[in-house]
Amino acid sequence: MNKITANKKLGQHFLTNQHVAQLMTKNFASDAEGIIEIGPGKGVLTKYLATWQIPFHVIEKDDRMLEPLSEFLNDNQITCADILKVDLTELINTLGWTGKKIWVISNLPYNISVLILLQLVKSDSIKYMTLMFQKEVAEKIFNFTNLKNPMSSLMCICLNYFDLKLLCKVHPGSFSPPPKVESAVISFKRFDHPEVALNEFDSLEQFLRRLFQFKRKQMGGILKKYYPLDVLVDTFKMINKEMTDRAESLVFKELICLYKNLKKIC
Numbered sequence: 001m002n003k004i005t006a007n008k009k010l011g012q013h014f015l016t017n018q019h020v021a022q023l024m025t026k027n028f029a030s031d032a033e034g035i036i037e038i039g040p041g042k043g044v045l046t047k048y049l050a051t052w053q054i055p056f057h058v059i060e061k062d063d064r065m066l067e068p069l070s071e072f073l074n075d076n077q078i079t080c081a082d083i084l085k086v087d088l089t090e091l092i093n094t095l096g097w098t099g100k101k102i103w104v105i106s107n108l109p110y111n112i113s114v115l116i117l118l119q120l121v122k123s124d125s126i127k128y129m130t131l132m133f134q135k136e137v138a139e140k141i142f143n144f145t146n147l148k149n150p151m152s153s154l155m156c157i158c159l160n161y162f163d164l165k166l167l168c169k170v171h172p173g174s175f176s177p178p179p180k181v182e183s184a185v186i187s188f189k190r191f192d193h194p195e196v197a198l199n200e201f202d203s204l205e206q207f208l209r210r211l212f213q214f215k216r217k218q219m220g221g222i223l224k225k226y227y228p229l230d231v232l233v234d235t236f237k238m239i240n241k242e243m244t245d246r247a248e249s250l251v252f253k254e255l256i257c258l259y260k261n262l263k264k265i266c
């Protein structure tokens with residue numbers, strides 16, 4: 001099992017710190033009705049998760065991991081596939097987990113962590129997530145350090161759909177091989193009633209993408225391509241902001257208010 005060497009292309013940094021593994025795997029153990037682990041690797045989290053009396057399934061791209069995982073799981077608990085190609089709704093239905101509160105846990109492959117996160121946000125049955133990111137990405141998701149990180153499209157999306165908490169920071173020495181960066185684990189609990197509903201995800205994401213694509217530009221300059229000027233003037237007045245302000249200076253509530261008002265009028 002330990003002969004498996006890390007494949008850099010798959011973002012393989014195996015967690016060796018058992019304290020972090022225990023903390024992560026307890027996070028939503030008393031709330032979840034089904035657990036999906038993404039990228040279990042050799043099974044450092046899997047071995048703890050398999051002991052909870054909760055239906056459990058894993059998705060791992062690297063078929064070399066099937067052997068070590070078989071120590072903790074049956075074959076029918078493993079999907080050997082690229083998570084980005086898995087239809088999560090279909091998988092959840094096939095597992096017979098429709099309507100269950102699902103918890104996704106992962107020490108994410110950092111090269112595709114944001115893509116995976118967005119895929120998970122869009123899946124309504126996923127109520128809880130415990131996800132490890134590289135620290136720079138975690139700081140784009142929410143402000144857990146004293147640094148006042150500027151608002152980003154990703155932060156606004158995550159704050160809209162989830163109650164977020166920092167579970168722990170993780171030092172490179174907690175992995176083998178150690179990554180070059182610090183890591184952080186974020187705990188996500190989905191809101192029952194987000195400010196913007198999930199069926200508007202695409203519309204919200206498009207609005208934020210436009211706004212943050214040129215984040216050094218003034219918002220009025222960006223938005224006038226899409227909305228009439230008089231509507232923009234009224235809307236900015238309503239949220240007490242200037243059209244010359246930049247998107248990253250807005251707080252979450254102001255961005256959502258801007259989105260909702262422009263959507264209502266146009």
Ligand code: SAM
Binds near residue numbers: 044
């Ligand atoms: N969970 C293990 C741990 O904590 O030691 C491994 C974590 S390692 C950072 C990331 C894992 O994700 C690896 O096992 C890797 O093979 C897997 N992985 C990478 N890309 C993947 C993808 N597209 N779909 C599914 N799994 C993937």
